[in-house]
Amino acid sequence: MERNNLYPIFLKMHKLQVLIVGGGNVALEKLTFLLKSSPDANVQMVATFFRPETIALANKFEIDMITLAYDDAFLNKKDLVITATDNLEVNNRIYADAKQRNLLVNVADTPELCDFYLGGIVTKGNIKIAISTNGKSPTIAKRLRQFFEDVIPDNIDDLVINLNHFRKTIKGNFEKKVSRLNKITETLINK
Ligand SMILES: C[C@@]1(CC(=O)O)c2cc3[nH]c(cc4nc(cc5[nH]c(cc(n2)[C@H]1CCC(=O)O)[C@@](C)(CC(=O)O)[C@@H]5CCC(=O)O)C(CC(=O)O)=C4CCC(=O)O)c(CCC(=O)O)c3CC(=O)O
Numbered sequence: 001m002e003r004n005n006l007y008p009i010f011l012k013m014h015k016l017q018v019l020i021v022g023g024g025n026v027a028l029e030k031l032t033f034l035l036k037s038s039p040d041a042n043v044q045m046v047a048t049f050f051r052p053e054t055i056a057l058a059n060k061f062e063i064d065m066i067t068l069a070y071d072d073a074f075l076n077k078k079d080l081v082i083t084a085t086d087n088l089e090v091n092n093r094i095y096a097d098a099k100q101r102n103l104l105v106n107v108a109d110t111p112e113l114c115d116f117y118l119g120g121i122v123t124k125g126n127i128k129i130a131i132s133t134n135g136k137s138p139t140i141a142k143r144l145r146q147f148f149e150d151v152i153p154d155n156i157d158d159l160v161i162n163l164n165h166f167r168k169t170i171k172g173n174f175e176k177k178v179s180r181l182n183k184i185t186e187t188l189i190n191k
């Protein structure tokens with residue numbers, strides 16, 4: 001059986017600078033899911049034109065939109081780059097420029113030109129679940145996201161908060177603490 005070897009990490013988007021190149025349908029999809037998960041993300045967008053729907057969302061989140069053709073100067077002071085233009089040559093150039101600067105880059109809908117994939121993301125309070133199909137079926141990533149959004153109760157965060165408080169009250173050494181926390185949460189997995 002094939003196996004997904006990607007390593008998920010949970011980025012603090014408010015500490016990073018993201019560049020999105022393109023302002024059309026695909027750029028809008030990427031921006032939508034990025035902001036859904038991380039409304040505090042710092043994003044700059046550059047595109048020769050922006051579709052009205054993209055402008056509406058970007059304005060809502062005070063995202064900087066620049067109506068210009070891509071130039072590698074836009075990579076200055078960026079940490080992540082997502083490109084979603086309809087021009088293969090431009091996408092390829094952005095990939096090469098980003099690689100030269102050791103930036104992480106995602107060329108939307110072009111898995112071979114991605115250092116990372118965006119995934120299906122479920123957020124419930126402090127809980128976050130990221131789903132990847134290894135790029136094999138984004139539709140399944142979407143369906144799994146919808147499934148978990150539905151089955152995970154909204155008040156799961158109460159449990160997290162309670163345990164976080166309890167964690168601070170437990171006396172004793174690290175080993176005792178781990179053992180207590182494991183004991184009281186045992187029923188969550190034992191049927
Ligand atoms: C590799 C990856 C790279 C990346 O873009 O990061 C990629 C690639 C491609 N997507 C394509 C199409 C579609 N993408 C979606 C939806 C999503 N795609 C997302 C991620 C990823 N898409 C990365 C892999 C993630 C993984 O590992 O599973 C999600 C999870 C997150 C996001 O986009 O932010 C978001 C759901 C978010 C949500 O709902 O929660 C739908 C479904 C729909 O819209 O209903 C369709 C139409 C159906 C279909 O075609 O399957 C195509 C073909 C394009 C063409 O036709 O040419 C390619 C290219 C290829 O596969 O070669």
Ligand SMILES: NC(=O)C1=CN([C@@H]2O[C@H](COP(=O)(O)OP(=O)(O)OC[C@H]3O[C@@H](n4cnc5c(N)ncnc54)[C@H](O)[C@@H]3O)[C@@H](O)[C@H]2O)C=CC1
Nearest residue numbers: 022023024025026027046047048049069070085086087090
């Ligand atoms: N619309 C969709 O759902 C899908 C689109 N695709 C492909 O993805 C690509 C993008 O599609 P859409 O977003 O729908 O196209 P679009 O026409 O809505 O947007 C293209 C964007 O690229 C920008 N752009 C082009 N050259 C540029 C440059 N030199 N510098 C800066 N920005 C530049 C344009 O200004 C525009 O904002 C296309 O190649 C399309 O075939 C693939 C699968 C699905």
